[in-house]
Amino acid sequence: MNRVLVTGGAGFLGSHLCDRLIEDRMDVLCVDNFFTGTKPNVSHLMDNRNFELLRHDVTFPLYVEVDKIFNLACPASPVHYQHDPVQTTKTSVHGAINMLGLAKRLKATILQASTSEVYGNPEIHPQIESYWGHVNPIGPRSCYDEGKRCAETLFFDYHRQHNLDIKVVRIFNTYGPRMHPNDGRVVSNFIVQAVRGEDITIYGDGQQTRSFCYVDDLIEGLIRMIASESGFTGPVNLGNPDEFTMLELAEQILKLAGSKSKLIFLPLPADDPKQRKPDISLASEKIDWTPNVNLEDGLKVTIEYFRSLLAAE
Numbered sequence: 226m227n228r229v230l231v232t233g234g235a236g237f238l239g240s241h242l243c244d245r246l247i248e249d250r251m252d253v254l255c256v257d258n259f260f261t262g263t264k265p266n267v268s269h270l271m272d273n274r275n276f277e278l279l280r281h282d283v284t285f286p287l288y289v290e291v292d293k294i295f296n297l298a299c300p301a302s303p304v305h306y307q308h309d310p311v312q313t314t315k316t317s318v319h320g321a322i323n324m325l326g327l328a329k330r331l332k333a334t335i336l337q338a339s340t341s342e343v344y345g346n347p348e349i350h351p352q353i354e355s356y357w358g359h360v361n362p363i364g365p366r367s368c369y370d371e372g373k374r375c376a377e378t379l380f381f382d383y384h385r386q387h388n389l390d391i392k393v394v395r396i397f398n399t400y401g402p403r404m405h406p407n408d409g410r411v412v413s414n415f416i417v418q419a420v421r422g423e424d425i426t427i428y429g430d431g432q433q434t435r436s437f438c439y440v441d442d443l444i445e446g447l448i449r450m451i452a453s454e455s456g457f458t459g460p461v462n463l464g465n466p467d468e469f470t471m472l473e474l475a476e477q478i479l480k481l482a483g484s485k486s487k488l489i490f491l492p493l494p495a496d497d498p499k500q501r502k503p504d505i506s507l508a509s510e511k512i513d514w515t516p517n518v519n520l521e522d523g524l525k526v527t528i529e530y531f532r533s534l535l536a537a538e
């Protein structure tokens with residue numbers, strides 16, 4: 226029982242998950258259409274006999290034999306998911322239908338990488354899993370938010386209707402090496418600007434807050450969730466509850482990168498949530514998970530990654 230399928234396995238989180246599964250001696254099938262993922266993210270695994278890479282788009286059916294499925298395929302940053310919004314919704318919804326159909330045939334446990342975006346611009350703070358969210362169904366972010374919400378619906382209907390063993394995690398902002406340098410996410414944006422000595426662009430007044438989870442902590446949460454007791458479906462929040470304003474994040478990055486970049490302030494984009502912070506009591510109770518890596522340690526490793534990436538350009 227150790228053949229594991231990772232969709233979106235050549236992306237940021239997916240490639241770290243593949244690393245961890247290979248370390249745990251699993252047989253890993255990584256499936257990706259390379260929309261935002263890259264071969265270099267997994268090239269170090271190509272010689273491993275337990276690793277296989279398949280170019281495939283999850284909006285089409287897939288016939289393989291595996292025991293567990295991690296469904297991560299979906300562009301995750303606004304720049305990428307708004308590039309082709311129809312394809313984004315298709316990836317979430319058709320991708321979920323295809324992977325759930327596969328899991329049903331194989332009687333495999335399947336984990337869905339959902340997102341804190343299902344809470345939209347939340348009216349309660351921090352967000353608990355029982356909160357239904359405050360989401361705009363017709364805005365530029367809706368292809369992602371509503372696609373992920375519909376995928377959750379499909380997961381729970383397959384569970385109720387077909388007794389499928391599902392696990393749903395709602396991932397909050399995660400950062401670390403192998404993030405895309407140009408995806409517009411705040412951590413990678415600030416680091417790239419700081420390392421290049423460019424102005425740091427802060428949207429709004431910089432007082433909006435976010436919480437940031439280091440990638441290793443997040444991957445540990447995914448592994449614990451898929452191994453959780455049968456019948457525990459989630460949804461469960463995975464994220465780091467330590468909250469920082471964008472201004473604090475920018476200042477911390479400038480200090481750690483030893484950068485002299487200046488801060489400049491730009492208008493806030495549409496539907497940008499003001500606050501986002503997970504309540505992780507359910508993850509702590511059910512899968513004994515809490516993040517361990519503090520922001521400073523995680524940022525140091527991430528800054529080093531971007532430094533060598535940009536130096537090679």
Ligand SMILES: NC(=O)c1ccc[n+]([C@@H]2O[C@H](COP(=O)([O-])OP(=O)(O)OC[C@H]3O[C@@H](n4cnc5c(N)ncnc54)[C@H](O)[C@@H]3O)[C@@H](O)[C@H]2O)c1
Pocket residue numbers: 232233234235236237238239256257258259260261262263281282283284296297298299300301302316320338339340341395396397398399400
């Ligand atoms: N990183 C975060 O902070 C975060 C937060 C919440 C949720 N998530 C979720 O976690 C998952 C992974 O996110 P990430 O940060 O690694 O993003 P990413 O863009 O690096 O990874 C997504 C991967 O999916 C692949 N992909 C996209 N469409 C596909 C398709 N139709 N068929 C096959 N592969 C496809 C991409 O090429 C890429 O490798 C996503 O589902 C995302 O929604 C991530």
